[in-house]
Amino acid sequence: MPHDHPDHFHHEGMSPSGHPYRQDNDTPLTYWQRMEIAVRELLVEKGVTTPAEIAAQIDLMDSRSPINGAAVVARAWTDPGFKARLLANAGDAAREMGFDIGPLHLVAVENTDEVHNLIVCTLCSCYPRNLLGLPPDWYKTRAYRSRAVREPRKVLEEFGLTLPEKTTVRVHDSTADMRYIVLPAQPPGSEGMSAAELAALVTRDSMIGTGLPRHPE
Amino acid sequence: MAERVRVKSMMPPGHVRAPAYLRGKTGVIERALGEFGNPEQLAYGLKAEKKPLYRVRFTMAELWGAEAENPEDTVDAEAYAHWLEEAPDAP
Numbered sequence: 001m002p003h004d005h006p007d008h009f010h011h012e013g014m015s016p017s018g019h020p021y022r023q024d025n026d027t028p029l030t031y032w033q034r035m036e037i038a039v040r041e042l043l044v045e046k047g048v049t050t051p052a053e054i055a056a057q058i059d060l061m062d063s064r065s066p067i068n069g070a071a072v073v074a075r076a077w078t079d080p081g082f083k084a085r086l087l088a089n090a091g092d093a094a095r096e097m098g099f100d101i102g103p104l105h106l107v108a109v110e111n112t113d114e115v116h117n118l119i120v121c122t123l124c125s126c127y128p129r130n131l132l133g134l135p136p137d138w139y140k141t142r143a144y145r146s147r148a149v150r151e152p153r154k155v156l157e158e159f160g161l162t163l164p165e166k167t168t169v170r171v172h173d174s175t176a177d178m179r180y181i182v183l184p185a186q187p188p189g190s191e192g193m194s195a196a197e198l199a200a201l202v203t204r205d206s207m208i209g210t211g212l213p214r215h216p217e
Numbered sequence: 218m219a220e221r222v223r224v225k226s227m228m229p230p231g232h233v234r235a236p237a238y239l240r241g242k243t244g245v246i247e248r249a250l251g252e253f254g255n256p257e258q259l260a261y262g263l264k265a266e267k268k269p270l271y272r273v274r275f276t277m278a279e280l281w282g283a284e285a286e287n288p289e290d291t292v293d294a295e296a297y298a299h300w301l302e303e304a305p306d307a308p
Contacts, residue, residue, distance in 0.1 A: 105250070107272075122236050122238070123234065123236055149238065149280070149292050150281065150286070151286045152286070152290065153286055153287060153290075154286065165287075168289060168290060168291070169287065169290040169291075170290070170291050170292075170293060171290070171291065171292045171293070172292075172293045172294075173236065173292055173293065173294040173295075174295070175234050175235070175236060175294045175295045175296065176234045176253065176256065176270055176295035176296075176297070177250070177253045177270060177295065178250065178272070178295055
């Protein structure tokens, strides 16, 4: 049906019935796609790993989400001792809460009235995956990676966040072994809420620095 | 390591973790992070020496000069000791 109307329907978009679709991936494999398949098949053939192990690892990666990070942030808002440990060594603090963050070295940076922190990886896509899950697509784009260190305030405005002139913006470029998470400031009006209630206010973007936590209703 | 450091402006080939926009720029050590395997060797499956890693803070004024969006804002980045040299005190 779409091909009956080449002027109206291209290979991506909406079907006439309003169903979004995308082009079938009929294009030839790229060099690196072939390489990945070849290496994977060799590893399976030689008994190094199994398809089930690979699927389980993908499952594990997909199961991580910003909910983990939000629990860490909410705990820091409600437990000053934990907050101090988080800012001293975020990796150990996350492990203390039972999050398996592997050998990851994690640094938490705190937003205050004076300072707003923003995380980027200009070289690739380093991201605290164990606490936030997979990075959003925009985090990996050249536009975000190059602009975040050059005009962070303009980038933040595009995310709907206009910072006062007097607030210092600190951009953190994950260039090597550290991963970063922003500890956002607790939103006004949320005092006295439980950690579970507070966690629901913590958005993914507020832990990257491109947003602020939600305000309580 | 000195408090004020400059990222060396060398351009070696291969996998390096010092972004080009920081090379030749001066900042201050924000904290020492300990020693980590040198990614320039790790990337090629070589036995990696442990190298001291630092977080260095640069002002936007230092990075982008007159075009800085806000001169007082900062970029913190990790840099290995072998990419850093002592910088003279600020004028």
